[in-house]
Amino acid sequence: MELSAYKLVGRIRAKELRVEDYISSLYDRIKRMEKSVHAYITLTKDLALKRAREIDKKIERGDRTGRLCGIGIAVKDNICTKGIRTTCASHMLESFLPPYDATVIRHIDDEDGIVLGKTNMDEFAMGSSTEYSYFGPTRNPWDFDRVPGGSSGGSAAAVASSMATLALGSDTGGSIRCPASFCSTVGLKPTYGLVSRYGLIAYANSLEQIGPITGNVEDCALLLSCITSHDSLDSTSVNKPEEDYTKHLIDDVNGIRIGVPREFFGEGTQDSVEKMVWNGVLGLEGIGANYEETTLKSLQYALPAYYIIAMSEASSNLARYDGLRYGYRIPDKSYDWGTVFLKDRRFGFGFEVKRRIILGTFALSAGYHDEYYLKAQKVRTLIKRDFEMAFKKFDVLIGPTMPIPPFRIGEKVRDPLEMYMCDVDTVPSNLAGIPSISVQCGFSKGLPIGIQMMAPPFREDVLLRVAFSFQRNFPTLAKVRDK
Amino acid sequence: MKASGTRIGLEVHCQLTNLKTKLFCSCSSDYRGKAPNIYICPICMGMPGTLPVLNKKAVEDAMMVAIALGAKISGEMLFFRKNYFYPDMPKNFQISQYDKAGGVPLALGGFVQIDGKGVRIRRIQLEEDPGKLSYEGTIESSTHTLVDYNRAGIALIEIVTEPDMSSPKEARLFLEKLRSILEHLGVSDGSLEGSMRCDANISLKGGKRVEVKNISSFKEVERALSFEITRQKSLIERGLGVGQETRHWDEVRRITVSLRTKEEEQDYRYFPEPDLVPFVITEEQTRDIERRMPELPDKRRRRFIEQYHLLPQSAEILTRVKAIADFFEGCAKLYNKPIDISNWVIGELLPHIRDKSIGIDELRITPKHLVDILKLMDDGTISRETARFVLQNTLSTGKMPYEVIEERGVKRVVDRDYVKKMVEKVLEEHPRAVKDALVDRKVANYLMGKLMKMTEGRLDPKLAGEMIKRRLSELSKSATF
Secondary structure, X not given: OOOOHHHHHHHHHOOOOOHHHHHHHHXXXXXXXXXXXXXXXEEOHHHHHHHHHHHHHHHHHOOOOOOOOOOEEEEEOOEOEOOEOOOOOOHHHOOOOOOOOOHHHHHHHHOOOEEEEEEOOOHHHOOOOOOOOOOOOXXXXXXXXXXXXXXXXXXXXXXXXXXXXEEEEEEOOOOOHHHHHHOOOEEEEOOOOOEOOOOEOOOOOOOOEEEEEEOOHHHHHHHHHHHEOOOOOOOOOOOOOOOOHHHHOOOOOOOOEEEEEHHHHOOOOOHHHHHHHHHHHHHHHHOOOEEEEEOOHHHHHHHHHHHHHHHHHHHHHHHHXXXXXXXXXXXXXXOOHHHHHHHHHHHHOOHHHHHHXXXXXXXXXXXXXXXXXXXXXXXXXXXXXXXXXXXXXXXXXXXXXXXXXXXEOOOOOOOHHHHHHOOOOOHHHHHHOOOEEEEEEEEEOOEEEEEEEEOOOOOHHHHHHHHHHHHHHOOOOOOOOOO | OOOOOOEEEEEEEEEOOOOOEOOOOOOEOOOOOOOOOOOOOOOOOOOOOOOOOOOHHHHHHHHHHHHHOOOEEOOEEOOEEEEOOOOOOOOOEEEEOOOOOOXXXXXXXXXXXXXXXXXXXXXXXXXXXXXXXXXXXXXXOOOOEEEEHHHOOOEEXXXXXXXXXXXXXXXXXXXXXXXXXHHHHOOOOOOOOOOEEEEEEEEOOOOOOEEEEEEOOHHHHHHHHHHHHHHHHHHHHOOOOOOOEEEEEEOOOOEEEEEEEHHHOOOOOOEEOOOOOOEEOOHHHHHHHHHOOOOOHHHHHXXXXXXXXXXXXXXXXXXXXXXXXXXXXXXXXXXXXXXXXXXXXXXXXXXXXXXXXXXXHHOOOOHHHHHHHHHHHHOOOOOHHHHXXXXXXXXXXXXXXXXXXXXXXXXXXXOHHHHHHHHHHHHHHOHHHHHXXXXXXXXXXXXXXXXXXXXXXXXXXXXXXXXXHHHHHHXXXXXXX
16 A cells, blocks of 8 residues: 555546545554554544545545545644544643544545544654653654654654555644654645644644645645645635645756755754755756755754744643643642642643743743843744845755654653754744755665755745655655565 | 822723624624523634634724724734633633734824813723633632633723823713713723723822722722722821732722732733734724714714703713713704703703613613603693603603603693682691781792692692782782771
8 A cells, every 4th residue: 555645546536446445454554553653642443434435435426526535644633623532642632522623624524535543743742753742652664763753753654654645744843844754754844824723733823834744745745735725714824826736746847946055954963864965955956956055144043043932832822721621630629720720730731841831931921031032033033034035046945854863762852952953954944934845865774864845935836846856856765665 | 089199090991892703703792691601612712723813893993992082003903912820711811912022002092081181091902801700609608610701702992091080080080981982982882791891000199009900880990999099098198108019999898908019910921922913904994994983972062062052061961971962862853952951861860860870771761751741841731840750750660751641640730720729728728828928929939839739730830820819919908908
């Protein structure tokens, strides 16, 4: 079952493959692999098979079918699914049943996609390794001793191990691209405002987007086309005509101007990563693109600015989890409300979440607000400006997605700063709101390396074209073969 | 209650009660008298993943208020989060506005005229109302707190004044004027319970600023401020000084209680609401709203003076409450005797409203009722006294004036025989007064009074006067034998 969604849709519509058989085979695969990988928190097999039979009937009747006709999709567990528990990998929301679907879920349904289950992640999307999950870590399908990246680790691992054909993740500071890179998949963080955030449980609202994690660039374009829309429920969603991104899948980079910012190869970048990404750039030059080294000075402040803004917003977003209306509630209720809130939050949240809430609260406090939050916002403005300048000269900017290959489980959990450092190359796109894709670049000592490409706002078309050309001309193994 | 150097500023919260839905979701805002927690949805309950969407009508209403108060409207609406934990707030932050850290409220400046004095407005902003907490019995005795989120997310405007008022009475006058303005705009109905609430800042010469929270009505404002002035004055007189603090008005005990001192002030950690994009307000929009603005109390007052030739004072009183001004104009349209109508409204209706402390909408009388009574009086069918009686009766029963007159037989009596009989009776009952009246004719007025009292003012006064005069002169003739 290593076919792309693109090809599967063709076979299903041609009645060469029944949706029910295909979905069943995915669950068989899950049954074999899940014990080792642990990509899912919740599986929705009965619902999925029921939906599969409905779509099979549609096809039999000759009804019109959606663009995701029967395709099995894994959904990150911070995207609300009506009646299906949505946990954010937190004890706090362990039994939370949303009474609504996220807008992206409604789109998937409209396009006849099938939700297979909800995938594991770092609690409230705070992390880069999927180790900070209340339900235990996900393992990298390429090496079970290593992390799949995070925070959308379950989604990327599910696609890489063929436990899902497509997946949805969310990206606040790299949470789609990091696991895409670590699991040798494709992950796209769309332009801020392109995909509705309605139903995405917020970590840092001004930074995050929902996006596809897929085995290849074609599937990425297909899924992106299905989830982009103007949504009146999300005031930050942009009102622009819907686009079919698959028409930008053109193998032609002639005349494309590539900028390679030095800041993406800073301290902490492993040699093997640097070498492979440069090979990728040179490869693109070989098929007609031009490249030039460049510099975006403000990027040196991106990481601290990102963490201050993200944690500040998080400290406010996560205030609502007090156990009063939903979520974890201490068994003994005979306290005043202040004490109940305190205890619910003490026991309901994990360690990393509490760390970020405390730091964010501090950064917004009177006396520190100007020094931290406001200064971070100023840095953000500078970074945006630097990208604007760069995109006057270049069509795309290229660098590594992650400075290092996938690390061992447990290697960084004790040193949060070292963990935060992993996001150095992914956070700039979130601060600037620009689209950014991670594509397979190759393997180093058996571990996947990803190449990151960035484009100006709403130029997903350019991004997909360059990424498609790259993948077509320099193919890399996308999925784990059966052992 | 006026103390030298008293400075009072108000922070008024008014619900935009004419809106059908809440500020950031499509839940009904008509929550009064409804079962708890029925007008709620994932958005106003702040459930995970939901996002606010701004009610544009609320912005228009708030702009109208800003224009009416002469405030300068900002070019864009920016919302900020005000963070604090409280069980009545589903998100544990309130979406509000802020005037620091890059924030700007909906409008700045403005002015309200009260009793020949101006009160400056500092800022006007739009925000969401929290839910409502209630207790079984009292706070102290209740074992738990009940939360009703029907009110959570209702659109609220906050109007902050400069400390330009110098007495509790001025504070009340300001609030009355503000309420009249909002009612004339049709954006907020001040008669609805809890639709207008306020916090007051008060400082006396030699003391620091004290904020008093939890004042639920205009009457309470005067009480709370008077209490505070007395309390602060005595502290200052005893040389104890007044420190900056926040106090709570206890409506039951009618005292203020310290909530927190300056050192314990809450840090709300304001920052821009990332889920709402800045809402741009164009000058075109502002002009468009200006064009659609209804007549405001000050303009209406001037028009009453010009159009109806009312005394300035009468026009001022009538326009203090929109419903009363409307009532007056309703009458004036039916009967072209505006000055009489104004006298009756001010002299009869308003005292009734005050005594019963009810709203004019609770009166069981329409302009037609009053006009009917006045017409009956003017054509001589009933006396002025009877007219008063009929009005009071109509007010208390809601019956049509004609019905009251028929039922009580209070039609003015013009039957000469009957009047004559009554005159005889009065004269018989007051022989000493008759004797005096024969000497001093002015005492006849006393007899007239007695006559009217005996007949409950139903006799035609002209006829009765003539009859008394005639009878007295008959008596004086017969007495000269």
